[in-house]
Amino acid sequence: MATKVCTNASCGATSSIKWRCGWRLRSGAFATLCDQCGSAYEQSTFCDTYHSKESGWRDCSSCGKRLHCGCIASKSLLELLDNGGIGCISCVRRSGSTPTDEKIDGFATRNNVTEVRSASIDNNLDTDNVDVGRPLQSGDAEGNEQNSLLQSGRDDKNESVGKIKREQIVTAVGEVGSSSFSNFNHSPIGSSLFSKRCVNKESVGARDLYDSLAQTCLSITLGAPGNTNLVLDHNGTIEGGEHSRALPSLEQGQRSRHLMPKPPKMNPGIVQDATTKEMLPQIRVARPPVEGRGRNQLLPRYWPRITDQELQQISGDSNSTIVPLFEKVLSASDAGRIGRLVLPKACAEAYFPPISQPEGLPLKIQDVKGKDWVFQFRFWPNNNSRMYVLEGVTPCIQSMQLQAGDTVTFSRLDPEGKLVMGFRKASSCATLQKLPVISSYSGLLQSMKGSPDLHINALSESFHAVDGDLNWRRIDRHGGRPNEGLAIQPLLVPEKKRSRNIGSKSKRLLIDSEDALELKLTWEEAQDLLRPPPSAKPSIVMIEDHEFEEYEEPPVFGKKTIFTVRSSGGQDQWAQCDNCSKWRRLPVDVLLPPKWSCIDNAWDPKRCVCSAAEELSPMDRENLLKLDRDLKKRRIMASQKPIHELEPSGLDALATAAVLGEERGDSGAACVATTTKHPRHRPGCTCIVCIQPPSGKGPKHKPTCTCTVCMTVKRRFKTLMMRKKKRQTEAEVAQRNPPGWGPKDEIEVDSASRGALLALDSSDPEGRQAVVLESGGHGNAVCIDKAVEMNKAGKIDLNCHPYSDDQDAQAAVSERMSMMSLLQVASLPLETYLKQNGLDSLVATEPQASSTSQAQQQPVVESEEKAPEDSHLASAGGERVTTTPTATGGNEGSCRPDNAQTDPV
């Protein structure tokens, strides 16, 4: 029971409302109606209100037939009229205003259950045509929750309208709001209505398409017994029921994470391209299972995405009702030889028979070929919980030729209550494609990153359909076509978690590493393509004396180009013609549109036609591309490596990719210039990141230099030192015991520690900046030597003074001197430093901790005392010896508690 004030100003009624409304507006939003005045008002998301029983009813504008909005079960079909108001389906058909698609006919024929068509209310809903005073004929929507496991479907079928389970209603209305639940049916309004009603939508946003796609979900009915209640309809819910109720903002929640990007509403008046048409019937949309114990807690990743074709295949010619229950992407364990299929707990408890003993019970499951398999359905106690498994699945898995990444689906045949197991091969999924044009949907990309069945093909299609030409009636027809084949359909719903843990056994890779790389690359590339909006002029804001460009408008995508520098120091930008694929030289400050060809080459009249020869020699061209690839690879490598391994390559990459300094490579070949530091940094950018010289190159900074870069580095370093000292203090307090420096501990001097040495904070530009500066000072032998001497003389104890108690005393030393010395020393090659500090033994190929002197151990101890996150800080302070997890001799699996003893944290 809820009270809501009508948003109709002229009404203002406070209504006691019970029913959640599922009216859907043409805009894709949902409407609810006031109890009292019947006014519909639009809500931005779904209808989250309840209205009175009566308000769910409308009269057909033509015949006066009573219709229902669809939020509860009804006996009528209705449809919204373009001119506002509501019409029953028969009237609408008669008047020709509604396409009578065969699916609906077929459905109506197949089912004697009259179906409510959840109405898409026009934005201009004529509320005058709304009769809200009719009595509701349905019963109690607050009916008892059906907990009976496999029988629920059977029970449901005989449910009268009045016995519809409350949660079912919530499921339906809350999600799409357009579903009607006549005997559990999801109404088929989505496709036909959508195709008909969105004609005037000129601005087709992604969100609308999203909603529309979401509506293509197959509807399943658990309707009247004796009928094949497979409603081959593509309307229906996309997301679980209670979510809508429990979550104030569905769209910010799982919808955005698990489902399609919000696609634009299609314009049915425009014929879509054939590809899209063919694609649409295969769209998989996650659909919350309609029933089962605890189904509301079912994670969307397990929502069945079974398509109508698959259901058709499963059901065959029988009259059984297919109730998709859940699905699961097979993990390596599931598909392995062990023969244990881990069942999602919620699914197991919701859809499989309850078991009280770990031994469980045998469960007969039929596969799509009709073969029965008997698995042991059991559980293991686990963390005060249970872990459900199906044992003995190997033969079945092998029979289906499934492997990790494939998906098994579980459905139930009603009224028999038989469990049916289907599958979907991951290999049937769309292969990865680069998506240079959709990175504005960052969330989408993010979710796609974790999905092996990246539905990018279809996604791409969807975006191509942004023009609004998707024909959803096509779906209906297609959906109604039986036996189109079960497998080999592209999955269209990106879901982050579905495919996790596929791949290497312990790393729980989200996706195949190659795919991940590719996708990463795609994303990075997309980032690189971001350009400031061409028409927009940035406003310059000053932050800490640095200029930042601020744009009012979002960035746009430009054509991918490659920047090079000539040995003379000049910079070039190279773009490839879309038509002839020749590379053309452009000024560096040119921003190209996504499509560009020679004819657009206004900067080089000689080469403004495709017939003009390419300026680059084949070798140059190859170099150009090679450098671009190298850069790309470095970027991936850098992003893939853990921080402690990252730095060397990061530095290299930085050096390679950094702004063009004066000291270019002498090879004469063009080298790839910037645009890799940050997508928004372009040649000529004078920001703090870009003005720094590449490692080891460019003008040297003197210790007394007060340039912007140096001052920033100093500030940064100071902050780091302060933090470090603070942590040191905390560590000392927490660890009064002698450092865990036992025989089993080893030290390892390797490139990684070297990397850590130079790592300040690779994640932020300032950190890189500091690194670069260090490198920049690398060649300053005088400074380095001086610093080393200072260190040797004890003026600066590189190993411990950042942590020592006499830090204050050290503060007496010139801060600049101290800091710069540290920086400079830090930039020394590791071996040089070790030798200069009498740590030659550590340079040995196989360093042995036990062989080091106590004095030599000190830095190691220091290092060990640091929390892992501090290692780079410690290194920045001059420590060059670190322990690594592998150095403890344990494998990754066995190093759990043992290593903790040396961990102050």
Place this chain on the structure above:
DNA sequence: TTATTGCATGAACGT
């Protein structure tokens, strides 16, 4: 020696 079983662990995720 290999396969199976049962449980423990911890990363990922959800709240």
Place this chain on the structure above:
DNA sequence: CGTTCATGCAATAAT
């Protein structure tokens, strides 16, 4: 911070 679940792994059984 709690839960889930993929996977590791030791114990046990089978070969």
